[in-house]
Amino acid sequence: MCNMRVAALMVGVCVTAHAAETMRIAVGPEVGEVSLSGKALSCGDDVDDAEFVALQQDALVLRKKGQALWLDDAALPVEAIRCRSANDGPMRVNGVNVQGDVVVMRGKAQLVVVNVLPLESYLQGVLGSEMPKTFPIEALKAQAVAARTYALNKKLEQYGQPFHLGSSVISQVYKGLEADDPRTREAIDQTRGQVLTWQLQPIEAYFHASCGGHTESGLDALGRDLPYLKSVPCPCSKLATSHWTLKVAPKELHPVAGGKASGLQVQGRSPTGRVRRVQVGARSVDAVSFRERLGYMRLKSLDFEVTSEAKDGWVLKGHGFGHGAGLCQWGSRLLADTGKDYRAILEHYYPGTELQVLYE
Ligand SMILES: [Zn+2]
Incomplete structure (x- = not known):
């Protein structure tokens, strides 16, 4: 049953426990062809109370040809089709094993695959x-x-x-x-x-791998000024894995600088010490974009110092992994x-x- 205190404000969503529990998750990017397999597949319209028709087959292929959705060799008169395995068993869709239903629908350019399943x-x-x-x-x-x-x-x-x-x-x-x-x-x-x-x-x-000692406020990390996303102290700074070093070569920064990257300096920091802006060559860059350009896995967080400047680049020493909120x-x-x-x-x-x- 829905908790009525919460349900009162979740208009249209928490009508029934079932509705509250169902999620629709896009699996992968849009694709031109979808291979679906399971046990005695049946398919129907993309609605919760659809009547499903048994196809008497364990595998099928869906394609987009022109504007139409094709099931094997037949054009379908619908924009989306929803399929499931016998007894709600597992299915495999484009190499991913899932439970619940699989919807294949026309997307902007190709086909979108959506896994419909209970939240739990x-x-x-x-x-x-x-x-x-x-x-x-x-x-x-x-x-x-x-x-x-x-x-x-x-x-x-x-x-x-x-x-x-x-x-x-x-x-x-x-x-x-x-x-x-x-x-x-x-x-x-x-x-x-x-x-x-x-x-x-x-x-x-929001959550993240490691904050390095203090979480970041929602406003400074993600532009979300929310009362429950405050900076709080955290014991993770004592872990060796919270500390990292990254060497950055000048040529990596040329595209960011829009020319020769002759220097790299921190321009401003948030109250927790995370970098807000950096000067890269002649250009001042927002630190979130800077991290995105270098790669989220390489520049693990914005809590860093530029520790040395040499001909062959810079050494960044930092703490934590992720946005920190x-x-x-x-x-x-x-x-x-x-x-x-x-x-x-x-x-x-x-x-x-x-x-x-x-x-x-
Ligand atoms: Zn932490």
Whole structure:
């Protein structure tokens, strides 16, 4: 059942427990051809109460030809088709194993693949991709609540759209059934239906790998000025993995500088010390764009110093991995190791929020 206090403000979404639990996740980018396999596939319209027609086949191929959607050798009179395996069994779509239904629809240029599945099943495909499965159970439970809350918030934001979330690091990493694991399943089951709320709405529950010692405010990290995304201290700075060194060659910076990159200097910092702007050659660049240009995996965070300047480039020394807002995953691990439960971890990283049971 919906929690009525929350349901009152989730107009149109929390009409029934089933509606609240279903997510639509885009699997991969648009593609020209979709291969789908399962057991005794059946297909129907892309609506929750559609009547499905048994196709008496275990595999099919969908293509876009002109403006039409084709199933094997037949043009379909619809823009989208929804398929499932017998007894809601697993399916494989373009190399990804999933549970739930698969929708294939016409996209802007090619075909969009959308996995429609219960929120709790979706979390099984997220949790093992977003946090090491070996982390303490209370850290995994905190991550489960954060991921569930993030997903519901996005669902509200994207309500009525063809899908609510993508499957890459830009949304939450979703790897279908491959990420499923007994420990992550336990963390999801033990927190079933629990979401973090602020004024009865699911919060924007951002999270990141490691903050380096202080989380960043939502405003400074992501331009989201939210009362529960404040900078808080974090124990992760004691971990060796929180500290990194990056060597940057001048030629890497030429495209950023729009010419010869003769210098690299920090121009401004946020109150937590993260870089806001950098001077690259003759050009002043926003630090978030600078990190994007260098690559999120290379320049791991904006908490860095430019420590040396030589002919062959610069050495950056920094702390943390990620944007730094909200829950710090490595910090959660350390807090769990000192006996904090998932509620205390969530209260630490999202101060002032309330944990609510949306459904049981
Ligand atoms: Zn941290």
